[in-house]
Amino acid sequence: MAIVLHPFADISAISAPHFVQNLISAYTHGNGKSSSKFQALRSQVIKALPSAPPPGPATFVVNCLEALVCVGPPHDESLSHMLLSALCQLDKSKWADEDRYTACRLAGSFFFNVLVGKLKVESRVAVKIPETFGFDLKDIEDIVSAGQDPGVLQMKAAKGLVECYLLDLLQKRSYTSAVSLIKHFNLKNYDSQSLIITIIDNGQTNLAVDWATYLGKDVLKFLVQYCTQTGLYKVAYKVVKQHKLEAEFPDAYHLYRQSSLRKLVRKGLWEVAQMLAEGDSLLIDYLVNLAVEVNDAEKLEELCEHFHLDRISMTAAMANTCGGPQYLQLDNVISKDKVHWIDSHEGLLFAERAMAGIDFVGIDCEWKPDCMKGGGPSKVSILQLASSELVLILDLISLFKKCQTSLNNFIRLLFDSQDVVKLGYAIHNDLKRLSHSFMEIDAFCLCESVLDLQIAFGMQKKGGLSALTKMVFGIPLNKHVRMSDWEARPLSRKQLDYAALDAAILLPIFQHLANKSDPRPDELDWKCHLRSHRVIRKSKEKVLGNGKLAEDHNYKMPIAPHEELVMASCELLGTPIPGLLKTELFEFTRSAKLSPPVFNTANYSCASETAFYSTVKVANTTYMGRIASSKKDAEFWAAHVALSKVRIGTNALGNGECTQAYSDGLDVLKVCSNNSKSGCLSMKASLTRRYDINLKYWNTSICFFQSSMGYRCVQRISSPLLSVF
Known part of the structure; x- marks a missing residue:
């Protein structure tokens, strides 16, 4: 940040307009933050004001305010605040009598012109003027009586002018300025109760309390009564406690x-x-x-x-409350003797055998509510895994202490498997909490084949999993136990039943939604919604036993199947220019008489940032791209993978003729890249005979390969292409 300070060293021989121009120049100079420049300039103005020309700094500031009105936006408001606040930092007792008198008279006249509309000044600046220069209603009355404008002389006097301005502030909802004005001019006869109600109804309860405090105990009592009537019990109680009104309001x-x-x-x-x-x-x-x-x-x-x-x-x-079951019970889904508590190495061996050969597993987590923790985010306490045959409840707190390696191996075996679909509701939040809770367990960093029921079937129900259960089975889950202490050991029977049911219910819900007789078009293939959840640690970090992060140059993050496709497409097409591939994909499908590509993009929290993943459906085939930091980039990578499939000659897009045109287009570009005009003409003649009237396919292929294959030599390619085609 650069501030030009020399104009402010001594202002004894400088006029107010010239000083204002110097302020504006200094404020607009450089590219630093406005707030930083404001504070730096303010401190310099405070130092410079004592050297103001006679009669003194107060009069000089009033003259500067008048100059700023002439300057107008965008700097008049901020610099007016700066000058007034700087003047307030000076010791008023040291102002010369002549300076005090002259400044009060000029400021009163300035404020009078604001009241009658001759000067347009922002309200927060206007109400600071009487506070800073200390004039009252009598001073304004003197100005009114001395006025030369006969229209002004016929007005009701100073108080009427101030009240008219006050009403205008209230209509504009400038309540802070209005209250400041009322306080300064001691307008206690103004309808304080109506103003209190208006301010509260507009959500400014703190301002209402400050205003009522200034007006006294009777208005405070009215405020408490009104807040109680409108349900603002917290505000009412705070006022009662602060002002010792318990005798008047015991409830x-x-x-x-x-x-x-x-x-x-x-x-x-x-x-x-x-x-x-x-x-x-x-x-x-x-x-x-x-x-x-x-x-x-x-x-x-x-x-x-x-x-x-x-x-x-x-x-x-x-x-009155025992008329029948109100919530789904665990016994309605799975027998309680099928629920197993895992807290040892032997238990993990049993869990490994139990999970062998399964196709689907419901996943859920529980942790102590952060509001009960009294510190940072709580660690995940238990991890529930449910198959169609049993439910495993892993005591992560105990397992992490006793057998960290065995836990890591078991989680990796399950989470890394692409053959086991991991079902969950808002599951990415659970997986994120897991990876943050146990950073030493690197198996929590990657989970393959994740299916979020909330996204896959469009079930973003208000009320969460309980509401979804009610929609599917007609009866909700009892979520009252959710906010209990999950770090207590042993867990209560209700906690165990709740935890087991939350995971076990995921499988029947999935089966119901997947087998619906009349699915919507976007629900035909739930497999296209399978995701890989990953937490990529910065700089390929790993966690040491003491919880600190350290470099591991041998560490390599596993690559998901869709990521392999992305890398293959990069090797094939090179690194393309973002923003063009979606257009190319739409052009291709249009020229090939296919349905337009359908992009499906979702986000989830990954590490400390929000990540996006996207799929694109073209000719009944779904492609997934790379996880990206923005929706635009995620869709770009999905389109990149889809177009790479076309490039390698697949028939997935359902039009062999068009695929052949793309292949021929590549041959054309090879010729064009060598600047062989005769070769281009020969190729065009050959392909024109081949495609006859279907040249639109051929033209599209030229456009496509010009943009995707010729990024690094587009200048060389474009000229011969344009000259030939």
Whole structure:
């Protein structure tokens, strides 16, 4: 950042307009950040103002403000703020009397012209002027009475002018400026309650509290009443606590806590709600009533046990909630004796045998809620793996401590297998959490053949897996246990059942969706939605035992099948220019009388960034490209793979004649690249006879190969092509 400082060293002999021009020049000079230049200039102005020409810095700043009005946008507002804030840094007690008097008179006149509309100044600058120069309504009245404009003399006087300007600020929703104006001119007779309501209704509760605090206790009490009526219990309680209004509003605390309990229950955070209600009988009763309200007999019984409530007194309430099963049970999907807890090397050997030969596995993870952790993100506590025959619950905390190598080998065996489809709902979030939780387990960095039910079948249901289960089977999952403490050992029976069911339900949901009798066109082939989830560590890093990252020059990231296609296409076509391949693919399908290519792009979180992957469907064949950092690049790589298939002579695109034209087009380019005009003419004559009226295929092939094969020699190729064709 470069700031020209010499014009600000001594301003005793400089005029205000000249000083403003120097400010603008310095502010616009260089390419540094505006905020940095603003602060640097402000500090220089503070140093320079004491040397302002007579009568002094205050008068000089008013003259500069008038000059900035003449200059106008875009710098008038920011530089006006700079000058006013710089002047406020000076000790007002040291202002000369003449400077103080002259500046007050000029600033009052300036503000008066703003009020009557003669000067257009941004409202935040305008309201700072009376605050900075210290004039009041009487000063404005003196200006009104001395005015020469007869239209102005007929106005209601200074207070009326200020109130008109104030109303204009309120209509523009400039509430901060309006409140500043009311405070400075002590307009307490203004309808404060209406203003409080307006400010709160527009979401500026902090400003409303500040304004009410300035006006006094009566307005504060009105604010608490209004916030309570409108459900802003937290704001009301904070005001009551800060201003010691508990005697006037004894229920403020419990209303605030009850609203918090209701929000937690709505999110399914029952355990957090229990912690909040602990030790307060009123909140406990309210939480129990919420369980009755949501018709959850199971949760009601659990609350009675936890808080040692009299079961007899709850009989009537429970009778209303026990009409039948409300949620899908584990026994409806798989027997409980098929659920196995794995926390040892022997258990991993059993798990390896159990997973042998399977085609599909449901995957889910659980971890302690971050809001209960009190620190950073919680590590994954358990990993659930479900086949059609059993469910394995891996105690990752224990396995990581006891047999890290065995765990790594088992995960790699399962995750690396392209023959086993890994089913999940929003599964990429679980896989990301796994890789971040156990960075020493490199097997978590790659998971092949991942199928996200949320994406593959277009099931982005509000309510998550529970809502999807209800849509498929007519009954939801009970998610109340989700936010429990998954690091506690042993896990409760409810936690084990919940964890097992979350993984086991994925397989029947997949079977139902895959076998629907009337699938939509984009659901015909779920295999095109298979993905490879990978976490690529920077600089080919690996993690040492102490958790630190170190260089490993022998480390090589596995390559997924689609990545091999991408690399092969690069070897075949070279590294193409982004942005053209999609156009070429569309041109090819149009010329070949095929349906337009259909791109399907999705994103998921990978490491600390968002990654995109894309597939393209051409003539009933789906190609997948490279995972990229943007949607555009992901689609580009998918098109690259598809076009490479055409280039190597496959018939996947369903038109042999067109494929042959592309092959012939390559021969033409070979001739053209040697600048052989006679060769081009001979080739054209031969191919014109071959294709007769189908020259549009031939022309398209020329365009295609000019752009994709001739990137490195496009200048050499384009001239003979244009001259011949």
